[in-house]
Amino acid sequence: MHDIKWIRDNADALKAALRSRNWEAGKVEETVGGLLMLDDERRNCIAMAQRGQEERNSLSKQIGQAMKSDPALAEALKARVAQLKDDLAAAEMAEKQAVAALEKELLELPNIPLAEVPPGADEHDNVEQRVVGAKPVFPEGFKPKEHFEIGEAMGLMDFEAAARMSGARFVVLKGQLARMERALGQFMLDLHTDVNGYTEVNPPILVKDEAMYGTAQLPKFQDDQFLALTNEDSLWAFNRAVDTFDSPASSADTDLNILQGRFLKQRRHWLIPTAEVPLTNLVREQILDEKNLPMRVTALTPCFRAEAGSAGRDTRGMIRQHQFSKVELVSITTPEKSLEEHERMTAASEEVLKRLGLHYRVVTLCTGDMGFASQKTYDIEVWLPGQDRFREISSCSVCGEFQARRMNARYRPAEGKGTRFVHTLNGSGVAVGRALVAVLENYQNPDGSVTVPEVLRPYMGGLEKIGGK
RNA sequence: GGAGAGGUGGCAGAGUGGUCGAAUGCGUCGCACUCGAAAUGCGAAGUACGGGCAACCGUACCGGGGGUUCGAAUCCCUCCCUCUCCGCCA
Numbered sequence: 247m248h249d250i251k252w253i254r255d256n257a258d259a260l261k262a263a264l265r266s267r268n269w270e271a272g273k274v275e276e277t278v279g280g281l282l283m284l285d286d287e288r289r290n291c292i293a294m295a296q297r298g299q300e301e302r303n304s305l306s307k308q309i310g311q312a313m314k315s316d317p318a319l320a321e322a323l324k325a326r327v328a329q330l331k332d333d334l335a336a337a338e339m340a341e342k343q344a345v346a347a348l349e350k351e352l353l354e355l356p357n358i359p360l361a362e363v364p365p366g367a368d369e370h371d372n373v374e375q376r377v378v379g380a381k382p383v384f385p386e387g388f389k390p391k392e393h394f395e396i397g398e399a400m401g402l403m404d405f406e407a408a409a410r411m412s413g414a415r416f417v418v419l420k421g422q423l424a425r426m427e428r429a430l431g432q433f434m435l436d437l438h439t440d441v442n443g444y445t446e447v448n449p450p451i452l453v454k455d456e457a458m459y460g461t462a463q464l465p466k467f468q469d470d471q472f473l474a475l476t477n478e479d480s481l482w483a484f485n486r487a488v489d490t491f492d493s494p495a496s497s498a499d500t501d502l503n504i505l506q507g508r509f510l511k512q513r514r515h516w517l518i519p520t521a522e523v524p525l526t527n528l529v530r531e532q533i534l535d536e537k538n539l540p541m542r543v544t545a546l547t548p549c550f551r552a553e554a555g556s557a558g559r560d561t562r563g564m565i566r567q568h569q570f571s572k573v574e575l576v577s578i579t580t581p582e583k584s585l586e587e588h589e590r591m592t593a594a595s596e597e598v599l600k601r602l603g604l605h606y607r608v609v610t611l612c613t614g615d616m617g618f619a620s621q622k623t624y625d626i627e628v629w630l631p632g633q634d635r636f637r638e639i640s641s642c643s644v645c646g647e648f649q650a651r652r653m654n655a656r657y658r659p660a661e662g663k664g665t666r667f668v669h670t671l672n673g674s675g676v677a678v679g680r681a682l683v684a685v686l687e688n689y690q691n692p693d694g695s696v697t698v699p700e701v702l703r704p705y706m707g708g709l710e711k712i713g714g715k
Numbered sequence: 716g717g718a719g720a721g722g723u724g725g726c727a728g729a730g731u732g733g734u735c736g737a738a739u740g741c742g743u744c745g746c747a748c749u750c751g752a753a754a755u756g757c758g759a760a761g762u763a764c765g766g767g768c769a770a771c772c773g774u775a776c777c778g779g780g781g782g783u784u785c786g787a788a789u790c791c792c793u794c795c796c797u798c799u800c801c802g803c804c805a
Contacts, residue, residue: 292765296774303774306786310733313785320785327785345764533725533762656762658725665762 247352247651250285257282263358266365266613281351288344295341298334302327353465356618357648363622366612372625373612378596379605381629382688392632393686394563397423399694400713403564414561415553415568419682422712426685426698427571429705431546431678434573434598438675442594444544444575449524451547452515457527460653462619463519469554472517472568517550521574522672529578529668530653536660539668540587541578544675546571564679565637571678573598577671580657581647584669585622588644592624595640595675601701604684605629607636621646626676632687639680642673 253260257278264274305327312320364373384390397403402423408416419427438444452474458464463471518524525543534541549572560566575594579587592608599606611623620643627636647667650656656665689697695714698706 289765292774296765299774302785307733309785313733324785331785535725 247648248355248358249651250281250348250352253278253281254285260355260358264356266359267356267616268367268614277351277355281348284344284348284351288341288348291337291341291344295334295337298330298337302330302334305330350465353459353462353652357621357645359613359616359620360622363616364610364612365614367614368612369615371612372609372615375608375610375624377605377607378600379603379629381605382631384631385692388692390631390687390690392563393630393683395632396686396690396694396696396713397564402713412568415566417564417567422706422709423682425706426702426712427678427682429702430681430685431571431573432705433601433702434675434678434681435544435546437598437601438544438573438575438594442542442597444542444594447525447528447543447545449521449528449545449547451518451521451524451550453518453523453527454515457523457530458516460530461523461526461649462652463516463523466618470552471519472550472552474515474517475513518547519551520549520572520672520674521545521547522576525574525576526578526649526670526672527653528576529650529655529670532655533665534578534655534657534668536580536657539578539580539657540583543576544573546573546678564683567679570680573675573678575642575671575673575675578655579669579671580659581666581669584644584646584671587669587671588622588624588642591671591673591675592626592642595626595642595673598676598681599626599628599639602681602685602699604681604688606639617641617643619643619645619648621648624673628680628684630684630687632690637680637683639684640674640676643671645670645672 248260261274261278264277265271269277305323309320309323309327312323364371366372382390391399394403394405397419398405400421400423402420404418404420405416408418435446439446455464458471524547525545528543529541548569550569551567553566553568556566564570575591577584577587577591596606596608606626606628609625609627611620611625616623623641623643625638626640626642628639629635630637646669649670650667655668655670657668658665685699685702686696689699691697691711691714693714695711697711698709703709
């Protein structure tokens, strides 16, 4: 979320940023102009409400004094405050609405790309930074298979069983393949905790609205999320509404819909689409000491995505699932250190692929392809010989203070007074499901078996090979 | 889920209708004392928003939301969270 004061002074910079993210010119003008108008409105309302409050406070003080010495004067003053009351209530309501209206619009604005981010419309304009390793060499005449062909041939990857119980975009892994998935997750966590200086965290994977707003999955990307609601929740909200309706003890909102909506909103949970959400929200509403920064945390969690906008894409195999495992990296830093940390984090993710002996490249996403909350993003794409192309396996983003503002996450600088917003970074280190895909395709043998990469063997009881005859 | 007790500044912890943004202690920072440190003494310091070039002024904030009142940290309602006991449960 952006500081409206900053927008006031830098409207042109914001407009340029929105255009670089493929917003059409008319919408940009309309949006930014609308924000400035809402802000004027908000400040007018605040000024008006504050004048009323000031007058009320001052009269109330006088009443307190007059009560002791001159009761008649006190009564007269009370009458004056009573006159004020309606105006004041209206002004306070107007202020509340104006603040909420502006906030609602601000939450819809994406982060501003850093100047160094390459301009561009879509993934074709991303800029390759480096290529590491080399394509695996297969015997003459052997055409490498895709991961699902390998897995299904082994009888260890079952999409049909998954579909029977859960529908499309789920998979059942069995035997040594299930074990290899587990091994990959363990290997990554151990690398990040033992070598890369991250602290392992086991966070909730059901989170409240506030957490999802904090990292900016909400409000804009609601359709990508899974929502968790108990039957009890809906019954409870219903009964609450009826009770309140029957005995409106308070003169608060008695509108049934508003009540139900409010209660359900308080009780519902979202399934995390990435551990970025709980890990970053560790610092929500916290004031950290600078000496504890950078804070580096990692977690292996399931991730859930509705994949609402990707019907028909990657329908075969494990590339795009509703549920997948991922090791996530999150860093909380000072503003001065965040870009340096971004490089460090990307290197930490790359190390996973290096040790697995996988061929990959790193690209800088262009302005038009970058995520909503990001200032700058590196994608790591791993080589998949079965598909004969690079596929994203990690995405490392620096978000500046964008998420910190939404979460109100701050730190106290070692020097100087006050607090500043932290900078947040997140990256996959790496997607476990896709890593399994990559291992299967890169380490496959003509006999249908798959060689276990050296670094995974300790996690698989020394096993050197799975499947095959 | 039921019963009870709580939620106050960085932390601990007073305050139960007005002069309370809030005592006190710890911690933090500055100054004095000291060769230096410790101890001691004196002093400073919350966050956000609005106005102002600024000094500064104003407003809000005592878990969240609502209400009563001229006036709420304090009274009432409601939700959330924590603790204790009971119930249920992987």
